[in-house]
């Protein structure tokens with residue numbers, strides 16, 4: 050599958066735009082602040098229904114307008130058209146092949162996308178939320194049910210926290226019973242999330258290790274899934290066993306949670322541990338080593354999405370080429386050869402000739418795009 054065309058109406062700094070795209074490499078070049086990343090953002094929006102830049106829907110509307118619309122047409126796939134529209138007064142409306150989706154989660158998997166931008170260094174340097182988001186977006190694109198399990202878990206978690214914030218829970222029978230009900234529900238959705246995250250991280254670890262070795266043969270990248278929802282040393286891949294164990298752990302912490310008036314463990318605290326040559330990458334890795342690790346993870350994500358679904362994701366590369374040295378560029382080129390790719394840069398001369406050979410180049414200048 051590949052995206053044949055993109056249309057924008059009142060999206061960011063684009064009032065009206067229609068672009069025919071090629072199956073291979075599409076390059077958007079131009080000065081800073083012209084709207085290159087906005088184009089990648091619009092494409093990614095069609096994959097997961099949200100901005101990869103954490104922007105709110107209202108921020109995506111062209112200044113002064115009251116609605117935006119983004120549409121893509123897809124070739125060689127059962128999903129032929131995705132439309133996302135948003136009006137300030139209403140909810141976002143998402144259509145796939147003309148049919149309106151009831152829930153955002155139903156969009157997942159129609160178009161799969163992997164984005165790689167300089168901010169992805171946050172995957173190493175920032176807190177666990179960034180890493181959870183990365184794995185959950187990837188998994189949800191493979192299995193939309195993961196997205197629904199997360200929604201369910203988060204809903205129950207906020208209900209449980211609201212209950213814990215109430216005073217005098219101790220000795221209040223009905224509240225304690227309710228706490229058990231919430232814990233049971235958290236264990237139910239949480240166990241499914243754990244199984245998927247664990248499987249994903251095993252694949253990510255294996256694929257990233259190989260990619261990293263290609264670029265830096267003397268380095269060894271290892272990735273581990275970390276959760277405090279299970280007792281230390283616990284191992285099972287069965288949902289039922291995990292659910293039981295998670296529930297037991299939640300039950301054993303009930304008094305502490307009541308005392309602290311908040312939930313103290315669960316999959317909302319999960320993390321991914323990144324180790325390079327047996328040391329913590331965040332603390333001991335150089336800037337270059339971190340970059341290589343992130344590149345390896347992104348390329349691994351691309352392979353995992355393809356291998357798990359038998360379909361090809363699109364790849365969005367935002368200003369990353371110029372930051373990579375020869376070996377990393379080579380590895381990237383090799384890995385992206387068979388994917389539809391969208392690349393932004395300020396100057397095409399900073400891109401390798403091999404990439405430019407078959408690419409379609411678009412010049413982006415304050416919300417206008419010319420071939």
Ligand SMILES: Nc1ncnc2c1ncn2[C@@H]1O[C@H](COP(=O)(O)OP(=O)(O)O)[C@@H](O)[C@H]1O
Nearest residue numbers: 061062081082083084085086087108110111112
């Ligand atoms: N809602 C909006 N309405 C109009 N212009 C916007 C909106 N959001 C961002 N912009 C403009 O988009 C430009 C940034 O676009 P971006 O794609 O990030 O640039 P770059 O080409 O550097 O990647 C800025 O000029 C900014 O003012």
Ligand SMILES: [Mg+2]
Nearest residue numbers: 085086368393
């Ligand atoms: Mg940009």
